[in-house]
Amino acid sequence: MTNKSPDYEQFLVRPNTGGAQGPREDYRYNFGTVLPGPDLLPLEELAEAARQAVLQQGHLLSFYPPPQGPEDARAFIARKMQEDRGLTVAPEELLLTNGSMEAIRLVLDNLVQPGDVIVTEQYLYQGSLAAFRRAGAEVVGVETDDQGMRTDRLAQALDELRGRGKKPKFIYTIPTFQNPEGTVLPPERRRDVLRLAQEHETLVYEDDCYVHERLDIEEIPATIASLPGAQEWVIYSATFSKIVGPGIRIGWLTAPAPVLQRITSWKLSGGNNYLSTMVVCRYLEQHWDGRLKELNRALRQRRNTMAAALDEHFGPQASFRLPVGGMFLWVGFPEAVDTGALQEKAVAAGVRYVPGIQFSPANGARNYCRLAFSYADPGAIREGIGVLARLLYREGLLPRG
Numbered sequence: 001m002t003n004k005s006p007d008y009e010q011f012l013v014r015p016n017t018g019g020a021q022g023p024r025e026d027y028r029y030n031f032g033t034v035l036p037g038p039d040l041l042p043l044e045e046l047a048e049a050a051r052q053a054v055l056q057q058g059h060l061l062s063f064y065p066p067p068q069g070p071e072d073a074r075a076f077i078a079r080k081m082q083e084d085r086g087l088t089v090a091p092e093e094l095l096l097t098n099g100s101m102e103a104i105r106l107v108l109d110n111l112v113q114p115g116d117v118i119v120t121e122q123y124l125y126q127g128s129l130a131a132f133r134r135a136g137a138e139v140v141g142v143e144t145d146d147q148g149m150r151t152d153r154l155a156q157a158l159d160e161l162r163g164r165g166k167k168p169k170f171i172y173t174i175p176t177f178q179n180p181e182g183t184v185l186p187p188e189r190r191r192d193v194l195r196l197a198q199e200h201e202t203l204v205y206e207d208d209c210y211v212h213e214r215l216d217i218e219e220i221p222a223t224i225a226s227l228p229g230a231q232e233w234v235i236y237s238a239t240f241s242k243i244v245g246p247g248i249r250i251g252w253l254t255a256p257a258p259v260l261q262r263i264t265s266w267k268l269s270g271g272n273n274y275l276s277t278m279v280v281c282r283y284l285e286q287h288w289d290g291r292l293k294e295l296n297r298a299l300r301q302r303r304n305t306m307a308a309a310l311d312e313h314f315g316p317q318a319s320f321r322l323p324v325g326g327m328f329l330w331v332g333f334p335e336a337v338d339t340g341a342l343q344e345k346a347v348a349a350g351v352r353y354v355p356g357i358q359f360s361p362a363n364g365a366r367n368y369c370r371l372a373f374s375y376a377d378p379g380a381i382r383e384g385i386g387v388l389a390r391l392l393y394r395e396g397l398l399p400r401g
């Protein structure tokens with residue numbers, strides 16, 4: 001017998017990634033997480049949907065859900081994608097996932113090996129970037145402008161890769177309310193992305209995570225996945241995390257049939273949470289329009305509050321575009337500000353944001369940060385932006401106006 005604990009590294013086969021993020025309640029001014037704040041959760045309606053679901057469908061909890069997810073949930077999602085995004089998919093062409101993050105992970109597990117190339121916007125959702133890196137991918141960022149990915153630069157990047165004998169596994173793009181830049185890719189560029197993918201025989205991964213958070217825009221361009229000829233080339237995922245909350249863990253994926261089949265065969269988790277799926281789909285079936293209207297009204301107010309507070313406290317020292325949808329602002333500060341280096345002090349002051357470097361495949365954007373306006377209420381947003389500004393002035397990073 002020995003009291004010595006084993007060296008666990010001998011059992012663990014993967015390197016440490018730094019770990020998952022913990023709960024977020026400890027930040028007074030939480031501009032870090034992109035999700036509806038607790039005050040925006042439809043708790044009464046969810047409770048009622050849960051009661052109905054359990055009483056009417058609860059007997060199904062005796063079983064594992066079907067591998068692709070419950071059929072009625074997939075039929076509901078297929079109907080919504082048709083009505084809302086003009087995307088025709090049959091329920092059998094959908095795979096329910098544990099949030100869209102699982103969709104991303106399943107795609108990586110099945111398509112990407114160390115050294116493979118993924119082409120993407122010059123800044124992208126830090127969770128995707130971290131997952132791509134963990135998969136050992138070479139992530140190539142393509143320059144963007146106020147309309148999203150520049151497809152002339154995409155063409156160049158693909159040509160350069162071809163010159164190096166590299167064919168990317170896919171072009172990963174968040175064309176609508178891009179995370180973090182908030183841009184909306186125009187229709188002609190969406191067609192370019194598909195055309196270039198076809199020309200270079202690579203796939204497109206369209207991440208439509210924020211597509212429901214339309215703040216000042218009624219009509220958004222059609223999904224890349226719905227363009228003529230796209231079915232054979234585009235993997236598409238979306239989520240209910242942003243409409244309801246990420247705690248429900250419901251996302252979905254559609255992909256060319258052979259890819260979907262392979263991915264499904266490797267989703268070995270016993271399917272998606274049956275209870276959550278039946279409750280949330282029931283809730284959304286009953287409240288879709290009202291929920292989106294109410295949520296987007298609140299988000300619009302929060303976005304405007306944050307923009308006004310940034311103007312008030314930073315003036316020209318903070319630059320950002322007002323996004324027409326989504327849940328965050330991408331904010332640039334003067335060169336001297338290193339948002340990564342400042343993070344610890346910001347957290348100590350109660351402010352959480354995500355430093356720009358976390359979105360950058362090239363480890364740039366050091367003077368940028370993403371500020372989510374979805375979680376904190378307007379009062380906390382006003383206060384928190386003031387706290388952040390005072391910190392930057394105190395640190396001597398901004399000239400006093």
Ligand SMILES: Cc1ncc(COP(=O)(O)O)c(C=O)c1O
Nearest residue numbers: 099100101125209239241246251
């Ligand atoms: C662009 C994008 N994709 C995917 C996700 C993952 O969301 P979830 O797994 O909760 O559906 C996020 C979350 O912030 C995101 O911003």
